[in-house]
Amino acid sequence: MKNAASLLIFVCATAALVLAGDFDAFKTKVITTSTFPSGFSTDVPDHYFLRIYNLTQQNNGSTTQRGVVIAAAATPTATPTPSPTPTCSPSPCTPTPTPTCSPSPCTPTPTPTPTPTPTPTSPPRAVLTAAIIDPASTPEFIKQVVVDGPAHVTVQPVTNATLVLTYKRVAEPTPSPTPAPPATATPTPTPTTTTSSQATMVFEAVPSNDGTTNSPTPTPTPITPEPAATSTPTPTATPSITPTPSPTPMPTP
């Protein structure tokens, strides 16, 4: 029993090492028309990327064609979405009555088969051309390229030429969860009323649709100013003049 468990662990570890070596290792392929299989083709799975380090071409005869790396986007693996559990009210649910038909047995109603909608995928594109290695001429740039998965990458052979391709398939690093920033209390804006000589802005709490009262988001409500009433000046009362009695002459003795 103990030996069987040890053997199982050894097999699993070996398989993991083989799989890791297949992906996270440099690979160099020589591509000619005479080699079998002709050309190069590889699949880059989801959450992996393919980094091409160099693609060079040595012409063995007269050729004007260059090797090309062609990448085609593949459809990502679908993530199953949980189907919602049907709920009913009032609880418990009443069973749906089974339809009865006559004559019996029922003839099944043909259900229309849904037409599959084609998944839009971008057409294959050339992402890199080979650099010609010719000892008699000025060297060309040897460029690198990265192809993100899921994708299908191919290189077709070129007649009278030998292509050399070096690449590596790398797993994308899993993103580490970032710590949530400490919650900072935001001050609740106090509804205030500001007045100006031109217009009045009133900030008021707007009740939410679900009936709950949230902390109010200030909603500026412009209020057009009412025209100032032009008051008619009240006439000030003119003081009436009280006549001063004229002094009566006193008789002299």
Added chain:
Amino acid sequence: MMRGVVMVTTPPSSGTTVNVLAAAVLNPAQQPEVINNVVIAGPADVVVTCGASSMKNCFISYKKDSN
């Protein structure tokens, strides 16, 4: 004028030999050329040759590394 080249044979000793890199010529009287670098995955035989007799001084930097 023949330049120095890096030749690769893969699989070693029995496969196809192909040039994968040509030397960049440094001439102060001319435009500078691109100095490329290549990665060769093992197992492979790598042979470096210098160019014509007029360009006998070749300089190469390399590193053999594991995955």
